[in-house]
Amino acid sequence: MSTMKYAVRDTSTMLRRSLKHMLRYPSMTLVLIGMPVVFLLLFVYVFGATLGDGLAGGGGRESYVNYMTPGVFLFSVVGTATATAVLVATDVTQGIIARLRTMAIFRPAILTAHVVGAVIQTMLGVAVVLGVALLVGFRPNAGPVEWLAVIGVLTLFVLAITWLAVGLGLKADSPETASNTPMPLMLLPFLGSGFVPTDSMPSWLGWFAEYQPFTPVIETVRGLLLGTPIGNNAAIAVAWCTGITVLCFLWSRSQFNREPTR
């Protein structure tokens, strides 16, 4: 394909556009970064003392900061994914995607740029959450290798959730719909081991919490940062993330290549 040689140039052009969107839409960017920070502070200072005492080892607010921070990372990821779904849906409804499809460009650049932009934005958001968490008492004991592993696991997770968001954005008939459909994802850090241990939930809910994909990711990140046992959670997390990424990538690609039916 003759457009192949433009793969790099087109992808970087489209990525520049995505990053510009971030700057042009500061209210959205601030909300996406700010929300998880607000949740972090709310849970640490309002619920933290009580919830921390309920943890296996007790320990009040100090131990609760450590417990919940990995869950807030995932919360951050989901927030940015919502924005990605909205941006993709906006591209569809405004005819940008149709316009690009009539041009001789490297087509995968269009969605890839959205995904790469989202990964960058998410990582910035996670870094802010981490910074605030450290300020309010988060004390990880991870070494450089563990940190790298955390970045790896989170990147896999971001890719999975972002491709899901891209698919939802392409599927949505308006940006408004696209901002609603990823909403249930916001609940998953709560309906998992993000904020309280799953064994403290009623058995039916605990069962769901134990087996849904967010929990192994949270447990892996928590284990890497704080030295809690990881067990087979790392393998399960990687399997979930890879599976979701592949499925949602294929789903998005088929939607992208499908003819618009008016």
Added chain:
Amino acid sequence: MNSNSSQTAIHVAGLRKSFGDKVVLDGIGFDVPRGTIFSLLGPNGAGKTITVQILSTLIGSDGGELWVAGRDLAVDPDGVRAAIGVTGQYSAVDNLLTGEENLRLMGDLYHLDKRRVRPRVAELLDQFDLMEAARKPAATYSGGMRRRLDLAMTLIGDPEIIFLDEPTTGLDPRSRRAMWEIIRRLVADGVTIFLTTQYLEEADQLADRIALLDHGRFVAEGTADELKRLVPGGHVRLKFADAHGLQAAARVLGGVPQAEDELTLQVPSDGDVKSLRLLLGALDAESVEVVDLSIHKPDLDDVFLSLTGRPKEDVR
């Protein structure tokens, strides 16, 4: 074969498209010579946009021979894409970017030499009267400005063929005329334009050839004048100085005197020079003095009405 010749920008034969069992295009065919404007005229839902979507590689057809810019659509869609530009009914501009950034984005995506992007962007902003708003987000632009930006974004790729899908729908008369001026300039520069419109006046003003599309079929195709001649109702109206002249003329020409004005005679005529000369010659021979003469050719409204059997409100 003909379609491959360098003179033909677009060659379409037997184009068909259905969605489910709804037939949207039912075997249309036409040729657009290079450097001309071809207009597809029809009411909403006639199949205009679908035709543009197919010819611009956005969707596939169900059959037909389609050549655009000397390339077979079925074989070399990327080659076609490299030669065309599309400006749709709804301006596909990025609202979050400024006008300048939108143009630069397109310049990059059309793979212009990096050094050429900036001067070309400045040139287009100037040409399309967008210099002042260049640094403002496109979301703040008026309808006319958005269409101009949209078209400028297409032109930065220097396309040979431009598809304009209802480029003036929803614009105020002044912006519409400005858009017409831009389109005329493009054609003067050698660009081929495929224009869809629901405005009869627009096709009349701009197009070299017009096809009337109705329910996925061509009901007529030709120049504006040829189409107007398809319908009866063309006539010449003659005004005379006195009743004597009127009577003499009526005797010679056999026309009908107008009821509301005793001194006016309406004579059926297709209004071309030859028949006018004959008509005036006949009056001269009888020494009848004509005070005023007006030619009424049927307009495209009449054509559409008579060919589709539907009132022109449908067409606007």
